[in-house]
Amino acid sequence: MRQSSQQRNAIASDGLRVAMKTAKLSGLECGPNMTIGNTTSVTTVRNATPPLALDNAAIERFLAHSHRRRYPNRTDVFRPGDPAGTLYYVISGSISIIAEEDDHRELVLGYFGAGEFVGEMGLFIESDAREVILRTRTQCELAEVSYERLHQLLQGSLASDAPRILYAIGMQLSKRLLLTTRKASRLAFLDVGDRILRTLHDLARDPEAMSHPQGTQLRVSRQELARLVGCSREMAGRVLKKLQADGLLHARGKTVVLYGTR
Numbered sequence: 001m002r003q004s005s006q007q008r009n010a011i012a013s014d015g016l017r018v019a020m021k022t023a024k025l026s027g028l029e030c031g032p033n034m035t036i037g038n039t040t041s042v043t044t045v046r047n048a049t050p051p052l053a054l055d056n057a058a059i060e061r062f063l064a065h066s067h068r069r070r071y072p073n074r075t076d077v078f079r080p081g082d083p084a085g086t087l088y089y090v091i092s093g094s095i096s097i098i099a100e101e102d103d104h105r106e107l108v109l110g111y112f113g114a115g116e117f118v119g120e121m122g123l124f125i126e127s128d129a130r131e132v133i134l135r136t137r138t139q140c141e142l143a144e145v146s147y148e149r150l151h152q153l154l155q156g157s158l159a160s161d162a163p164r165i166l167y168a169i170g171m172q173l174s175k176r177l178l179l180t181t182r183k184a185s186r187l188a189f190l191d192v193g194d195r196i197l198r199t200l201h202d203l204a205r206d207p208e209a210m211s212h213p214q215g216t217q218l219r220v221s222r223q224e225l226a227r228l229v230g231c232s233r234e235m236a237g238r239v240l241k242k243l244q245a246d247g248l249l250h251a252r253g254k255t256v257v258l259y260g261t262r
Helices: 005-025 056-064 147-154 159-189 192-204 222-229 233-245
Strands: 067-071 076-078 086-092 094-100 106-113 133-136 140-146 210-212 215-219 249-252 255-259
Touching: 056 086, 056 140, 056 159, 086 147, 106 159, 106 222, 140 147, 147 159, 159 192, 192 215, 192 222, 192 233, 192 255, 222 233, 233 249
Parallel strands: none
Antiparallel strands: 067 140, 076 133, 086 140, 094 106, 094 133, 210 215, 215 255, 249 255
16 A cells, blocks of 8 residues: 655655644744654653652642633634633543644644643743644543733742643653654655554553453544544545454444554
8 A cells, every 4th residue: 555656755745844833833843953754763751750740739739720611522622813822731531633724634733631731832932823723532621721820820829830830841842742753754754554553553552542352442533543644534444444454453433453452
């Protein structure tokens, strides 16, 4: 299931453009010396508890100054062009960050869950409007606080927690830049089949993945898979059929059992 040179070049261009845009959205820029290549090395986020870890007490103090709001499943919390003046903290549920092109094609940039900050760019660089979509994947409860209010709190009531809060945001930004780099590498150097297989293995490590006697059970639609890897829904369906024929997984409806994991 190899792609033509023209298709691969187009995908590479789109992927690298999205990666640079995503790094900017995360408050970071890819410098001229950053290499995005096809590497087999695996980088993991530190598992040891850092000295400035955001503990439960600090989180509760932060939440006490935030407005809590519940959102139904598949709700757009903000879209490109919406005013950018609020930091979000995921209390419960799962959300996705999505890039949307002018023709309404969507590329999922990442999934985020409880304990993660979203919309943090405005804390560090001036931005009047959102450039991506924040969409709930499940029912969610989010804590919201304006950038202006948070700046005041970090110099006032939350001054003692400021290092921990900013460290947590910085650590999450680093993780997201790593994931963005990997996504750009896959878009540039892997065909659709390889991208889908690696994405399924990524999903198998999510908390929402379920154990299965033959591996890991995932719930993901063809459309969502297409948005994750940058292909059409039809192509995602054909790849799943081939991977099933190769004995790597079993797919039925939105349920995928990925063999040999966990």
